[in-house]
Amino acid sequence: MHLFIQACILGLLAGGVYALMASGLTLAFGVMRVINVAQGAMIVLGAFLSYTLFTKAHIDPFVSVVLLTPLMFLVGVALQLVFIRPLRADEREELSLLVTWALALGIEGLLSVLYKTNYRSTITSYADKSWRVLGYHLSEVRVFAFGMSVVILTLLYLLLTRTEFGRTVRATVQNPVSARLLGVNVDKVSALGFGISVATATAAGAVFGMVTPFFPGSHYDLISRLLSIIVLGGLGSLGGAIIAALFMGMAEAVFAAEISPTWSSFTFFIVLIAILLLRPQGLFGTNERGAL
Amino acid sequence: MSTLKLDGVVAGYGQGDILRGVSLEVEAGSVMCVIGPNGAGKSTILRAVSGLLRPRAGSIAVDGQPIASLKPREVLSRGIVHVPQERSLFPQMTVWENVLLGAHVLGDRARARRRIEEVAERFPILRERRNAHAGSLSGGEQKTVELARALMLDPKLIMLDEPSMGLDPKARQRVFTTIRGLNETGLTVLLVEQNARAGLEIADEGAVMDGGVVKLRARGRELLDDPRVGALYLGAPITPREAAPEPTR
Numbered sequence: 387m388h389l390f391i392q393a394c395i396l397g398l399l400a401g402g403v404y405a406l407m408a409s410g411l412t413l414a415f416g417v418m419r420v421i422n423v424a425q426g427a428m429i430v431l432g433a434f435l436s437y438t439l440f441t442k443a444h445i446d447p448f449v450s451v452v453l454l455t456p457l458m459f460l461v462g463v464a465l466q467l468v469f470i471r472p473l474r475a476d477e478r479e480e481l482s483l484l485v486t487w488a489l490a491l492g493i494e495g496l497l498s499v500l501y502k503t504n505y506r507s508t509i510t511s512y513a514d515k516s517w518r519v520l521g522y523h524l525s526e527v528r529v530f531a532f533g534m535s536v537v538i539l540t541l542l543y544l545l546l547t548r549t550e551f552g553r554t555v556r557a558t559v560q561n562p563v564s565a566r567l568l569g570v571n572v573d574k575v576s577a578l579g580f581g582i583s584v585a586t587a588t589a590a591g592a593v594f595g596m597v598t599p600f601f602p603g604s605h606y607d608l609i610s611r612l613l614s615i616i617v618l619g620g621l622g623s624l625g626g627a628i629i630a631a632l633f634m635g636m637a638e639a640v641f642a643a644e645i646s647p648t649w650s651s652f653t654f655f656i657v658l659i660a661i662l663l664l665r666p667q668g669l670f671g672t673n674e675r676g677a678l
Numbered sequence: 679m680s681t682l683k684l685d686g687v688v689a690g691y692g693q694g695d696i697l698r699g700v701s702l703e704v705e706a707g708s709v710m711c712v713i714g715p716n717g718a719g720k721s722t723i724l725r726a727v728s729g730l731l732r733p734r735a736g737s738i739a740v741d742g743q744p745i746a747s748l749k750p751r752e753v754l755s756r757g758i759v760h761v762p763q764e765r766s767l768f769p770q771m772t773v774w775e776n777v778l779l780g781a782h783v784l785g786d787r788a789r790a791r792r793r794i795e796e797v798a799e800r801f802p803i804l805r806e807r808r809n810a811h812a813g814s815l816s817g818g819e820q821k822t823v824e825l826a827r828a829l830m831l832d833p834k835l836i837m838l839d840e841p842s843m844g845l846d847p848k849a850r851q852r853v854f855t856t857i858r859g860l861n862e863t864g865l866t867v868l869l870v871e872q873n874a875r876a877g878l879e880i881a882d883e884g885a886v887m888d889g890g891v892v893k894l895r896a897r898g899r900e901l902l903d904d905p906r907v908g909a910l911y912l913g914a915p916i917t918p919r920e921a922a923p924e925p926t927r
């Protein structure tokens with residue numbers, strides 16, 4: 387029982403970070419119907435950027451998040467304008483897969499040249515510290531990472547629900563034609579939406595590098611997990627993605643603790659296949675687009 | 679007040695042309711009702727006017743000002759609003775949020791808030807179902823909210839695409855009464871209706887679309903009694919008024 391609860395705690399903390407990673411993916415899908423398979427590579431890029439700032443300039447990853455996210459937001463906007471906007475609306479879903487896959491390989495290639503292909507880790511002074519609460523271990527890094535994810539997701543939620551920009555994003559997700567008819571600048575919403583998506587990937591990447599060793603090819607594994615999460619959460623639903631991420635994080639940790647650590651990364655796919663057989667619209671998906 | 683004028687408009691999706699030279703005039707302050715069989719291009723006319731679709735040829739003008747190359751939000755700012763045939767509310771947003779977005783182009787939340795109170799005077803359902811998700815409303819209620827949202831910018835011309843579609847007789851009656859009432863306050867109406875009788879009854883003028891062109895134009899009530907309109911609905915081809923007499927078979 388103790389082991390089980392410890393695994394659940396660990397899984398929940400990891401799930402929070404997965405939720406942040408998946409939020410951008412599901413947002414981009416909702417707004418543009420673009421499956422950004424480069425999201426994993428963006429996360430790895432974020433990990434390398436904060437790793438570099440940490441090793442070269444001694445900037446703590448949680449601080450570099452504040453510096454890197456606005457920068458990567460702009461990069462995201464630029465990527466959308468250059469690679470995704472030119473795609474014709476009626477073939478965007480399919481072509482965006484190819485384009486973002488090419489982007490992922492490009493980022494991986496660039497990182498391989500710059501950093502070689504060995505594993506790295508961003509190891510801060512508090513990397514090995516943990517708190518003991520009621521006999522359970524709470525790793526400081528993981529708690530901070532979880533906390534940061536909660537903060538960013540809350541900001542994202544507030545942005546989507548409390549601002550005019552957020553309302554135009556949701557409107558675009560729920561009915562793009564209708565949004566245009568009301569004068570929403572759908573092109574602008576899409577570009578900014580993609581920027582936000584890349585910014586969340588960067589933030590997630592910075593903390594990912596602190597809890598998991600990474601190398602340029604880490605994005606394959608990441609994107610497979612994230613796709614499982616957003617399918618499970620019901621494509622395009624932010625709330626669904628968050629719940630699915632927490633669920634997957636815990637399922638993986640419990641599987642690792644109770645059954646076999648070697649096979650734990652398969653948990654995602656086992657759960658995914660099981661769910662898709664039972665509930666094809668995803669666990670939390672509705673048939674309506676754009677539920678938060 | 680504004681007069682909408684289409685002249686030889688050609689437009690379509692992808693390759694083929696759907697509109698093949700549409701000429702139509704909607705006089706300021708009037709109700710124009712466009713009828714015609716499925717696929718005639720009625721909705722496409724509205725899409726061309728509102729800027730969803732860019733015409734390939736011909737001109738569209740409001741009070742003499744060309745609008746054919748404008749984006750939807752620019753057309754909106756000229757006082758022209760389009761309520762499409764398909765459901766157009768944002769189902770996961772509340773009724774209130776939906777209607778407020780009707781004033782999005784103002785870029786002035788405070789003004790939008792004042793305006794929605796005025797609109798809600800006319801459409802009590804906005805207050806009654808204020809926090810309900812729009813998707814949870816019945817079809818008739820949704821149509822009412824769509825109409826209310828379209829009035830947020832206090833438009834000069836409203837284009838309604840089959841507003842009575844899928845409504846029960848009572849709700850349908852209410853929609854037509856509302857349209858008439860709006861027109862009495864000075865709003866110009868371009869109405870597309872499958873429900874030809876009800877549409878033409880409230881219209882000053884009517885037009886019959888078929889195969890991407892306007893085949894007939896007449897005063898609303900005259901069109902109601904025109905045997906050629908009946909023929910159209912039975913699927914037989916009609917000949918324009920100015921063309922040669924119908925050939926005998």
Ligand SMILES: Nc1ncnc2c1ncn2[C@@H]1O[C@H](COP(=O)(O)OP(=O)(O)OP(=O)(O)O)[C@@H](O)[C@H]1O
Pocket residue numbers: 691692696714715716717718719720721722723763872
């Ligand atoms: N988005 C689109 N892409 C491609 N073709 C379209 C599109 N919308 C409409 N069409 C085609 O254009 C033609 C005219 O469509 P339109 O919607 O204007 O007809 P309509 O007169 O409004 O018909 P209905 O009475 O059924 O609403 C149809 O043949 C339709 O197949």
Ligand SMILES: [Mg+2]
Pocket residue numbers: 720721722763839
């Ligand atoms: Mg139509």
